[in-house]
């Protein structure tokens with residue numbers, strides 16, 4: 001048993017001869033924003049992939065809300081309340097804002113063909129409700145976007161696309177949001193707006209916890225409560241951003257290299 005929202009216990013992940021995560025242990029509590037930082041190839045994305053069931057760990061255990069989820073498949077992890085965004089945008093550019101967000105809420109909508117045919121009215125009611133929820137969610141980020149729910153996302157600037165990706169992750173009402181390099185490809189001003197958005201998401205999220213992987217240290221410094229630094233799959237430091245930034249091993253492995 002674990003009293004934390006999330007716990008990695010001695011997790012190892014090997015890909016052939018490469019040890020991407022090396023005896024990695026960490027915890028996360030409700031409402032925390034945790035920064036996961038480290039050089040390229042240090043295991044940050046692998047930790048997300050192990051957590052979300054893309055890969056089973058080679059050794060070790062993962063617990064979420066006191067239940068062991070080691071090796072659970074991605075759908076079970078999503079249904080447990082863990083959602084993510086990706087380093088590269090996974091939006092369908094030709095689809096509308098609304099359709100892209102709906103893809104994030106399949107748990108309520110995907111039922112059997114027969115069930116949908118027989119209770120068509122119920123399906124339509126669910127679609128209406130989800131449409132309202134999607135619009136309300138988008139409106140909390142941008143009223144202007146909420147008025148364009150039927151427009152394709154391909155024409156939107158990067159900051160708006162990132163907002164839609166975050167809305168797609170949030171539409172299912174998760175407990176834990178994993179953000180993988182959300183500032184990638186954005187301008188300085190857009191990055192600042194995004195940080196405000198993420199802090200707003202936590203403020204509104206009724207206990208929502210966030211883990212953010214990010215190379216932009218201004219983002220990490222501003223929005224995280226705590227940071228973990230990885231190097232070659234090993235945790236080399238943990239603490240507030242100020243604490244880890246002052247750590248000589250972190251400076252040698254990562255920050256000093258910039």
Ligand SMILES: Nc1ncnc2c1ncn2[C@@H]1O[C@H](COP(=O)(O)OP(=O)(O)OP(=O)(O)O)[C@@H](O)[C@H]1O
Nearest residue numbers: 015018019020038039040041042043044045046047
């Ligand atoms: N599917 C895979 N097959 C083989 N090796 C992999 C696989 N996924 C990750 N790795 C290796 O595991 C190590 C950790 O990679 P990972 O992507 O987790 O690092 P990262 O810290 O997220 O890097 P970046 O900051 O560049 O995104 C790297 O050496 C990488 O090449």
